[in-house]
Amino acid sequence: MNDKSPCCDITVIHEELVEKVRRNMPPEEELFNLAEFFKVFGDTTRIRILYTLFQSEMCVCDIAYLLGMTQSAISHQLRVLKGAKLVRHRKEGRVVYYSLDDDHVKAIFDQGYKHITERN
Amino acid sequence: MNDKSPCCDITVIHEELVEKVRRNMPPEEELFNLAEFFKVFGDTTRIRILYTLFQSEMCVCDIAYLLGMTQSAISHQLRVLKGAKLVRHRKEGRVVYYSLDDDHVKAIFDQGYKHITERN
DNA sequence: TGAATATATGAACAAGTATTCATATAAAAG
């Protein structure tokens, strides 16, 4: 019986390995940013918007009509996509056209698609 | 004043474009699965676990110790990762070793990393 | 067999988030 405090009874089995791995971990901030980035793709509406924009730039009400959702919902999500620097916008009178602003998204989606289709 | 019902006042500006884009959209189920897949990456704890497993297979308590989290929290997240077919496990007595079970993850992370570092 | 230990898991709670609703803004048209 040792004097470990009851609130911290964490055990390590391979301490040496753990320390080695710890030294090679990327900085926390990087991992946080990566999670934030992927969070954007974790929603069907945003995925659908992005697949729409893969094909063509499009205005807000067209996207809303295409996806069968309210203009407000689409506008809110476009805001998120813009915050993640994934889309840009171009204003023409009252109409705002959104388009893709990233080269990696398609590659990322293709890899993701490979994963979900390759499981036997 | 026309007789549009007030609940369905959706407007389309470029109907022809919309129909063309609609025909080329991937099936809904595919988009849903893709979103579910990326949802897994949208959490710092899971990202950290995966970066850990990039380096070495590791048992649950070592991961918990390394990341400074409870065994329960890690176990719950490993369950999610297993559900997404991203990790596999190997039992050795009481100890369960987890390891990566996917070739695409690293590529996806690298693309994501490029995105978040390339914004000026 | 009984105690110790590594992991898994269900329930509860807190925090986060997507959509809706109401409304604001801004540009065009009358």
Place this chain on the structure above:
DNA sequence: CTTTTATATGAATACTTGTTCATATATTCA
């Protein structure tokens, strides 16, 4: 200038989700 229309946005709500806590399971060791 007033009305219409395309978009943006704040607040509220419903839903989702990550962690904790308590406990179950399973394996080793005495």
